[in-house]
Amino acid sequence: xxxxxxxxxxxxxxxxxxxxxxxxxxxxxxxxYALVVLNQRVPRFFPLxxxxxxxxxCADGGxxxxxxxxxxxxxxxxxxxxxxxxxxxxxxxxxxxxxxxVKDFYINLGVKIVDESHDQDTTDLxxxxxxxxxxxxxxxxxxxxxxxxxxxxxxxxxxxxxxNVLYRFxxxxxVLLSDDSLIHLLPKTHYHEIHIQSSVEGPHCGLVPxxxxxxxxxxxxxxxxxxxxxxxxxxxxxxxxxxREEKITVHSDSDLLWTISIRKxx
Ligand SMILES: Nc1ncnc2c1ncn2[C@@H]1O[C@H](COP(=O)(O)OP(=O)(O)OP(=O)(O)O)[C@@H](O)[C@H]1O
Ligand SMILES: Cc1ncc(C[n+]2csc(CCO)c2C)c(N)n1
Numbered sequence: 001x002x003x004x005x006x007x008x009x010x011x012x013x014x015x016x017x018x019x020x021x022x023x024x025x026x027x028x029x030x031x032x033y034a035l036v037v038l039n040q041r042v043p044r045f046f047p048l049x050x051x052x053x054x055x056x057x058c059a060d061g062g063x064x065x066x067x068x069x070x071x072x073x074x075x076x077x078x079x080x081x082x083x084x085x086x087x088x089x090x091x092x093x094x095x096x097x098x099x100x101x102v103k104d105f106y107i108n109l110g111v112k113i114v115d116e117s118h119d120q121d122t123t124d125l126x127x128x129x130x131x132x133x134x135x136x137x138x139x140x141x142x143x144x145x146x147x148x149x150x151x152x153x154x155x156x157x158x159x160x161x162x163x164n165v166l167y168r169f170x171x172x173x174x175v176l177l178s179d180d181s182l183i184h185l186l187p188k189t190h191y192h193e194i195h196i197q198s199s200v201e202g203p204h205c206g207l208v209p210x211x212x213x214x215x216x217x218x219x220x221x222x223x224x225x226x227x228x229x230x231x232x233x234x235x236x237x238x239x240x241x242x243x244r245e246e247k248i249t250v251h252s253d254s255d256l257l258w259t260i261s262i263r264k265x266x
Pocket of ligand 1: 037038039040059060061062093096097098123124125126150151152153154155156158159161162
């Protein structure tokens with residue numbers, strides 16, 4: 001149990017890049033971020049996520065959101081200038097939601113469009129995550145972190161599909177985001193340290209055994225810590241918990257979802 005490798009997590013992508021705490025520290029590794037924009041209202045801190053990302057993808061109708069909502073976020077600027085500055089690298093999906101005018105606009109800007117309308121068995125988010133993994137070298141995958149904007153709230157079938165992507169790519173760091181909260185997977189292969197960025201996240205949090213029950217989970221740093229505790233749907237799941245310390249530790253025999261609230265001031 002003690003030989004288990006440590007995985008550190010820290011939501012520094014919610015801080016401005018110039019912020020000292022956004023730089024790599026003992027809080028967590030220096031990560032390379034990719035961003036996937038889904039077809040839901042973009043979060044208010046979207047420009048921050050965009051700046052952190054080295055690769056930016058829109059999942060099908062996510063392109064409509066960048067096209068429509070970014071100019072609304074910067075009402076004092078010319079909409080065209082805003083669209084030029086927020087030009088995605090790739091638009092990928094089954095292309096049944098992107099509007100023709102939006103598709104044509106980005107084709108003219110040279111954006112790569114990957115039409116996978118033949119695949120009706122995987123979601124547009126899944127298709128985008130596959131693209132990012134395929135374009136990342138094996139040695140760089142451990143430093144990759146995929147931020148997913150617009151993944152929570154909205155239609156529950158889509159939310160469940162988005163959570164399933166965390167499990168299907170369980171060796172890749174993926175963070176699902178909305179305006180209100182974030183979710184990521186804590187794989188059972190690791191012992192976890194979560195460094196709380198208390199200026200932008202918390203205090204509400206949860207540990208949820210979505211994929212399978214947990215026979216034993218132990219935590220430190222929470223108001224209601226678990227101590228060799230069983231969790232399952234139909235039994236206990238840790239929701240409405242509160243972070244009490246700057247560092248949370250989690251040790252579990254099952255994959256767990258970690259979720260934490262995002263502060264309104266972000
Ligand atoms: N209401 C929502 N809540 C959560 N995620 C969403 C929602 N709507 C879309 N998404 C995410 O954005 C991605 C792209 O959305 P888009 O509307 O283009 O998908 P779609 O497959 O055409 O959806 P539909 O099931 O409506 O045909 C989806 O794969 C999903 O991950
Ligand atoms: C059992 C099963 N349930 C639902 C779908 C439908 N579906 C799942 S992902 C997707 C693509 C959405 O862009 C669609 C249409 C399926 N294929 N198989």
